[in-house]
Amino acid sequence: MSVSTVSLAINHPHRVNEVTRRAIIAVAVEMGYRGAQVATGQRIAVAAPFSSYPSYYTRLTGILAANASVGAHIIVHDLPSTAAEDAPVLDTLPVKTDLDGIIVMGAPLSPHATESPALPGPPVVLVDVPDNTQRHPDIPTVLIDDHRGGALLGEHLVGLGHTRVAFLHEEQRSPDYLSAGMLRADGIATHLECVSIPVKPADDVASVVAEVHKDPSITVIAANHDALAAAIAATPAQQDAPLPLTGYDGSDLAAALGITTVWQPFEESGRAAFGLLMQLLEGEHSSLSVLTLAPRLVVNRSTTAARDIGEVTPRRAG
Structure with a gap:
């Protein structure tokens, strides 16, 4: 070159x-x-x-x-x-x-x-x-x-009947600063219960998602960014009985996979x-x-209405 x-x-x-x-x-x-x-x-x-x-x-x-x-x-x-x-x-x-x-x-x-x-x-x-x-x-x-972006996601999910979301994000080792992920989670939490779940570097994303699927009170997963959302979408638990899923960033990857996201x-x-x-x-x-x-909410096919517990296909037991 x-x-x-x-x-x-x-x-x-x-x-x-x-x-x-x-x-x-x-x-x-x-x-x-x-x-x-x-x-x-x-x-x-x-x-x-x-x-x-x-x-x-x-x-x-x-x-x-x-x-x-x-x-x-x-x-x-x-x-x-x-x-x-x-x-x-x-x-x-x-x-x-x-x-x-x-x-x-x-x-x-x-x-x-x-x-x-x-x-x-x-x-x-x-x-x-x-x-x-x-x-x-x-x-x-x-x-x-980012707080507004999270609130846009929360408002969208509540409108679909969701009440409890798992927010997956990278582990933040230092508490000495305010991260974008923290702001997004706070924004989501203005509309529905948000369960923060860090994904540590040594963690297998598939195992973390499998654990989320074991909790029937969680009806949707929100990822801190689109690349993480794509990794979640590819896990066995999501492939078998997918939960509604959101990303964040508004990337081409999210558009290609049909993932609801927040464009920045x-x-x-x-x-x-x-x-x-x-x-x-x-x-x-x-x-x-x-x-x-x-930011701006971009709705795609990955977010659907919440299902009643026990309705349709049961989730993987792990």
């Missing part, structure tokens, strides 16, 4: 087809790619758990599209999944002297990240990092309303974050602290 093709994909994404662009972005994230020298000379680091959650590639696409008219260097950093860490990881992000700005997605900032004696450093914009501690109130943040404006969040960072670099001090975008 030529250097010119890589440069086009990173700095002029509209000129490269979708399949090629995604492949190049994945390699660029892995290698920490730095673009060639351009007119502005600005260097923007974008850090996110790309390998753990492919949805961050779509957010990055929005950043790259916004950068097409600016021509800054885009330097990508792949972070570990915050859910799998014992503590937030952002204090280990390499903040080099040649960076003009940083966009951090999906990983909370530790106190050391913004309280170092070496600061002030380059301006920072956060994406998908709810700050329930108000630890960093002065950092502009772009969010998608990922690209828009990336574009908005880049715009806020450009304002900071131009010396503008916006009063905006949090920009919250709205």
Whole structure:
């Protein structure tokens, strides 16, 4: 793959087809790619758990599209999944002297990240990092309303007669931050009882789903994201006597499998974050602290009306 093709994909994404662009972005994230020298000379680091959650590639696409008219260097950093860490990881992000700005997605900032004696450093914009501690109130943040998204799912499920849902999600090892999954579960719980079930890295998804099927009071399963919903749909218990199922993200995978989901404006969040960072670099001090975008419910065939206990095909006993 030529250097010119890589440069086009990173700095002029509209000129490269979708399949090629995604492949190049994945390699660029892995290698920490730095673009060639351009007119502005600005260097923007974008850090996110790309390998753990492919949805961050779509957010990055929005950043790259916004950068097409600016021509800054885009330097990508792949972070570990915050859910799998014992503590937030952002204090280990390499903040080099040649960076003009940083966009951090999906990983909370530790106190050391913004309280170092070496600061002030380059301006920072956060994406998908709810700050329930108000630890960093002065950092502009772009969010998608996960609580609202969960509430949309809950309202939909109650309308179908469901009263108790199993919410399956990755294990969150650190309680020191508010995750998107927690907000989604809280949103669902505004309409019906929500049973939170963590799926640990060592767990077999099939065995977790089999246990859920043993509880007759649970009439629907909600997954924290579409990839997990797809894994649930493929388990023997779901194949044998499927419970209604929802995902989250609005991915092509959910559409292909007919899974009800919540669409998120990922690209828009990336574009908005880049715009806020450009304002900071131009010396503008916006009063905006949090920009919250709205999700949208996408209903598909995976959610059906609740059945009475004992009605139709009995579930697997395990």
